[in-house]
Amino acid sequence: MSGERLIYLPLGGAGEIGMNAYVYGYGPKGRERLILVDLGVAFPDMDTSPGVDLIMPDISWLADKLDRLEAIFITHAHEDHIGALAHLWPTLRKPVYARKFTATIGRLKFEEYGLPKDAITTVESRPHTVEAGPFKVQFVPVAHSIPESGGLVIDTPAGRIFHSGDFKRDATPIVGEGWDDAVMEAIAAERPIKALMCDSTNVFSLHEGRSESTLKDPIAELIKNSGGMVVATTFASNVARLKTLAEAGRMADRSVCLLGRAMKRMVSAAEESGVLKDFPPVITPEQALEVPRKNLMLIVTGSQGERRAASAQLSRGKYLGIEMKEGDTFLFSSKIIPGNERGVYAIVNALSEKGVNIVDDNNGLYHVSGHANRPDLEHVHRLFLPDMLIPMHGEHRHLREHARIGLEAGIASAVVTNGMMMDITGDVPKVAEHIEAGRTYLDGSVLIGALDGVVRNRIRMALNGLAMVTVILDEQDRPLGEAWVELMGLPETGKGGRNLAETLETELTEFLDGAGRKILANDDKMDEALRKIVRQVSMEEIGKKPEVIVVVSRLAAE
Amino acid sequence: MSGERLIYLPLGGAGEIGMNAYVYGYGPKGRERLILVDLGVAFPDMDTSPGVDLIMPDISWLADKLDRLEAIFITHAHEDHIGALAHLWPTLRKPVYARKFTATIGRLKFEEYGLPKDAITTVESRPHTVEAGPFKVQFVPVAHSIPESGGLVIDTPAGRIFHSGDFKRDATPIVGEGWDDAVMEAIAAERPIKALMCDSTNVFSLHEGRSESTLKDPIAELIKNSGGMVVATTFASNVARLKTLAEAGRMADRSVCLLGRAMKRMVSAAEESGVLKDFPPVITPEQALEVPRKNLMLIVTGSQGERRAASAQLSRGKYLGIEMKEGDTFLFSSKIIPGNERGVYAIVNALSEKGVNIVDDNNGLYHVSGHANRPDLEHVHRLFLPDMLIPMHGEHRHLREHARIGLEAGIASAVVTNGMMMDITGDVPKVAEHIEAGRTYLDGSVLIGALDGVVRNRIRMALNGLAMVTVILDEQDRPLGEAWVELMGLPETGKGGRNLAETLETELTEFLDGAGRKILANDDKMDEALRKIVRQVSMEEIGKKPEVIVVVSRLAAE
Structure with missing residues (x-):
């Protein structure tokens, strides 16, 4: 095995929250066989990327090595993990592996873009194994805020890697399998974990995370005590939350109506892939118009203030004939993602002008995060006892804090950001090379480099x-x-x-x-x-x- | 007195946090004599106002009635209260009244713009009284996050108004006079308060506010336990905090250096106006370069992520020859104002890359707000027992919540937003008229209307x-x-x-x-x-x- 090495190279998601794309390689230096884990997007903003539709990792390093790329694995169907797949797959053209719900969402996108749906293969969870060159990959169910999130057990001749994906330690996540400590211990017992690549999003949340299952009763109580119509918003992809909200609405004797295209697409994909069962009956927007307000609950898209989503439209006026009025209640079963404050507060203020009662997550009573908090991360470190810890899915501040915690626990931990190729063959991670890891913009129908000057000129025109x-x-x-x-x-x-x-x-x-x-x-x-x-x-x-x-x-x- | 009426008309600051401008009038309908309280700015952003330098209230309603305008009162020297004065005074050309520190800041601005400094008159606090037409106005010291914030007692033939300005109930604010319940009770005892116009910023903060004086010991402790250089940032105008930070630094055996023009201007204005005494000795940036890192503390501008301020520059590289290094500590003695998250986190991440330890406000241990929280607002309602409460200085959601609290306490309370002229002659506030209350942009050296289309075209070029x-x-x-x-x-x-x-x-x-x-x-x-x-x-x-x-x-x- 001498001369062969195991490498890890994040092309996105390490040093930012968004556009995840992680490369693993094994083989002789410079001729490693490669797999790609996730291919997500980040979202543009007026400050840095006006007019841009989507931000994606620059995959030119991979595009130069297509003969070495074996496969693509998608851990779950959040846009920051799957969103770039349909846009960049035509460059890569390699088999894509995902669990059923994720594959369903992926195929919907492939269909939309006229790509071959059979490029995406549905994979059962462990012990089912995908062989991709020197890699043997298993999907391990983890809890998150979307159905069927998967951690990956990546076996290589140099050792076993656990790539956490996005996860929380929730044994009762309402939809899909929960996090199971015993499963993780078995994985580590079966073969020691060489490296744990681990979600860092909530490393600054100091309390233990709470289960999705704790939400239903308080939300039902809130709805029962509300007079007029109740509208609740959350991420469309949080199918478990949609179910919780709908069930809470039913407990409070309300007819439930889902509003917003994304929401209906997610629920039907979840039902189609068999992960969602027993979703309470819902009524159409037309039927909703006939229901007395005190017996009606809407579940709507747009929790992050998106201008075109149902929440924003309801805050400005009618949406599909439905209008919020004085005495109605609007529940944000969500947290504001930093950077979205203005959009969210614009909705809150517009609703306030209508006399609507606005309820936020109430310090976690009506919302729980989908990511593991610090005590949960520490617990997971102890479960896996990896030789090394490489934090991912975080801004620099998250990665660094997560690595600090790992080091304190005696684990060789490194802050690895986009473009840093690490040699993880030995006992400790070593920097092997620095790759130019940039961003690619989807702009209309064209892919442009973030540094091409196009967007810079737009910003200049806007300023000057x-x-x-x-x-x-x-x-x-x-x-x-x-x-x-x-x-x-x-x-x-x-x-x-x-x-x-x-x-x-x-x-x-x-x-x-x-x-x-x-x-x-x-x-x-x-x-x-x-x-x-x-x-x-x-x-x-x-x-x-x-x-x-x-x-x-x-x-x-x- | 029949036929005479007392009116209140916010032109800015009611329905937003920023660009405060409140008009009071007394006299026959349509011929009321007027005073203006505050003339502030709001800050532009790429989403809504790219390229704009400052956002100011549209004062065309006032500009049409200059023969009726008696005077301008400035409650304190924060930009959202005084920032538009130098830009719009040439249109108004009326006497300006302010307390000494505020007047000092105002005159510096007038000097910069070539305006007559003697247009600004320094006013002693109550019982000193300014007569302006039918109005008798007194400044009442209140605590805030800038020296010499003033509430206004506004006496009119129709009754006494208390205009709170920005305030917190802090009896020990380090710099200047503290809030004094007895003074407020005396004001209400002297003549009943017809209307309380009241700061609403922190109406959603449910705990009682803490005093500025609680910060010094924990900050000194933090600094003592820090190894390398310590850098702390806060608002430049928070002179009390600057003093607290400097004293904490001295307690921890460090030489203190102030960095950033705004900071030095504020400290010298505070010393000049006599409100700041015993500021610890500071060293120059040149001297700082000679001090061992473990004996050095910098206090710098840019707590809100402003790209050109000292914090941002230190996060990117050297500033005046000083560079942050691994093991140094950076303290945000501040809270992020919603909308500034991206800028602040950009600094945090850049500092994280340098290996700097970043400390935030630690749930209030290292920072306290300058505004009254909900229990403090309720206390103030009880102190003044006003006939009516009109919340100001808040977005719609703040005003509405504040009015709700007032109503619950049995006070006639109304949500009044920019452009709503209220007749407050009687026992309850009544809408008298709706005024077109827009925004004026300072764009380069030109004032343009927010709806002129100039900025809309910039946004279009940026997007398309x-x-x-x-x-x-x-x-x-x-x-x-x-x-x-x-x-x-x-x-x-x-x-x-x-x-x-x-x-x-x-x-x-x-x-x-x-x-x-x-x-x-x-x-x-x-x-x-x-x-x-x-x-x-x-x-x-x-x-x-x-x-x-x-x-x-x-x-x-x-």
């Missing part, structure tokens, strides 16, 4: 506005008519109420009239000179230097 | 990118050469790797060559047709419809 200058020169490079200026995203008038475009045109025309042939005949010099004038004059007039596009048209002697 | 088309027509309206396309913020290549600009040019030129005189001769039709082609072709090529600027140049027969 745009001035566009058109100049026509005749065959002898003499200005034909005056310079023409169009503005966008800039105030019309500047100092003393002067029209900015006109002021710019006057200054530019004056310059052109006085400019020598040397400048007029030279495109670069013209561009530079005109740009400079626009920026200087704008600065004087409006205190701002816009982005400038200069178009010099030269009439050719034809 | 921009295509600019230039077409030249000859004297007979025939195309001269080909259409020219410039792109900004758009991918260069679309489907099948085709160059997008070239594809657009080909399609546009083809259209022009086939277009009839009727279209070619008509600017509007040309614009519409070319725009449509650009959007359609772009949609096919890149899945996105850009913003389009069309410039048709017609060569005139001269």
